[in-house]
Amino acid sequence: MFDTVAIVGATGAVGQIIIELLEERNFEAKKFRFLASARSAGKTISFKGEEIVVEELTKDAFAGTDLVIASTPDDIAAEYLPSAIEAGAKVIDESGYWRMNDDVALVIPEINPQDALNAQGIISSPNCSTTQMVVAMKPLHDISPIRRVIVSTYQATSGAGVQGDEDLVQGSKARLENRDYEYKVFQHPIAFNAIPQIGSEKYEGYTSEEMKMVYETRKILGDDSIQINPTCVRIPVWNCHSESITVETESPISPDQAREAFAAFPGIQVLDNLSESVYPMPSNCDGSNDVFVGRIRKDISHPNGLSFWCVSDNLRKGAATNAVQIAELLAEQ
Ligand SMILES: NC(=O)c1ccc[n+]([C@@H]2O[C@H](COP(=O)([O-])OP(=O)(O)OC[C@H]3O[C@@H](n4cnc5c(N)ncnc54)[C@H](OP(=O)(O)O)[C@@H]3O)[C@@H](O)[C@H]2O)c1
Structure with a gap:
């Protein structure tokens, strides 16, 4: 079980479904954090009976977080996700930015789960199509x-x-x-x-x-x-x-x-x-x-x-x- 899980891009079309699925599938962690742009900071999102305040994404935001699931535009993934890896978190990214990088695993769990389990850095989720x-x-x-x-x-x-x-x-x-x-x-x-x-x-x-x-x-x-x-x-x-x-x-x-x-x-x-x-x-x-x-x-x-x-x-x-x-x-x- 992870201690602290951060959803980056929590207010987006994909981020909102990630949050819904984590609740529906009873994904366990001691703490969940929701991050997005400064535009959304301070808004609240209901999750497992709690109102969680959306935080602004910054490079320092990942301290103490051990899993990051990110769904932001490519340029934001490029700029911020290396800081999450440096902070020691496992990172799953929805954006297109990292997918074809040689050091990045590109994973569909029904097909190549081992690539996720062996990954040292970012794990990318493929493009929807x-x-x-x-x-x-x-x-x-x-x-x-x-x-x-x-x-x-x-x-x-x-x-x-x-x-x-x-x-x-x-x-x-x-x-x-x-x-x-x-x-x-x-x-x-x-x-x-x-x-x-x-x-x-x-x-x-x-x-x-x-x-x-x-x-x-x-x-x-x-x-x-x-x-x-x-x-x-x-x-x-x-x-x-x-x-x-x-x-x-x-x-x-x-x-x-x-x-x-x-x-x-x-x-x-x-x-x-x-x-x-x-x-x-x-x-x-x-x-x-x-x-x-x-x-x-x-x-x-x-x-x-x-x-x-x-x-x-x-x-x-x-x-x-x-x-x-x-x-x-x-x-x-
Ligand atoms: N939509 C799909 O079907 C789909 C499928 C596969 C992969 N993807 C990929 O998933 C990613 C997200 O897509 P989406 O459809 O969810 O997009 P979206 O609805 O536009 O959501 C984008 C999210 O990124 C956040 N964001 C934007 N600029 C930011 C910044 N400067 N700092 C921090 N957070 C920022 C937004 O926060 P604010 O609300 O605060 O702006 C929002 O939470 C994209 O890379 C996309 O290519 C999407």
Whole structure:
């Protein structure tokens, strides 16, 4: 058990779910501290029947803390988390800043728990679009190695944090009322639209969000030879990312084999009955900690191809749930 646990970014979209999960899963510690920016310092958050006052994040804030779970923008993670390591804390980070650093473990507990247990420094939780895809890939990869993935994402506005949701709600209202609205986080109106850019231009016409799916998948599965071609799209859905995934494996995997392997894998639920219109959607996956798959079918364009649809709550398994599962692993250790 940890003595003192600090949640950094406690007021954010991910931070709020981390706090909810720590309470719901009865994560034990003598003391919990909630930190955020100076804007939030002094606010209170209810937790296990207590009102905890939010503290301002500073480099000195980590003294006496033995576990930090952080979900802040990248630049804040870059600036402050080394101080937490220096103060002797175990650190789990949701941001994208540290993930690909050689000294940092990138962990999905169902896949590479040992990397968290062996970690000497920061433990990163992968990007939300990566996590659900890799969880779904793993049971197939175990049957026959995946050689290539073509994936298109349909990503919710909550993936852009509290302000992303605000843009969806206020932008939609303004559009229905024929008013202008100045978007804060999206480059184009998200209301009644689809934006084929998440992140900045990164490599050969692919965005930073797309390249995260390439690099992070290879790191988590420990296989740099997997070829991945992602297209990431923001859509006007409040929560839960959806992904259309086609994998090419070394030898063919039938839809029935895949269905069975998905169902047996921890944290995956299969919703797959096209004739009854049963499949995962943001509306039936929101609020769950699992990864959902459906529309499982043969890729009719390739003998070793398999296609499926994958939905998961980006704030939960894509972020908060994964981090809390890592914290639980460390606590057991
Ligand atoms: N949203 C997702 O689905 C998702 C999934 C996976 C990973 N992530 C990653 O998780 C991180 C947090 O995302 P989010 O969606 O929760 O964002 P968010 O809703 O914008 O929350 C950001 C949090 O960081 C805090 N923060 C911002 N500037 C700070 C500063 N100068 N000092 C201290 N704290 C500061 C904010 O505090 P204030 O409220 O005081 O501003 C807030 O608590 C990001 O790196 C994101 O890429 C997000």
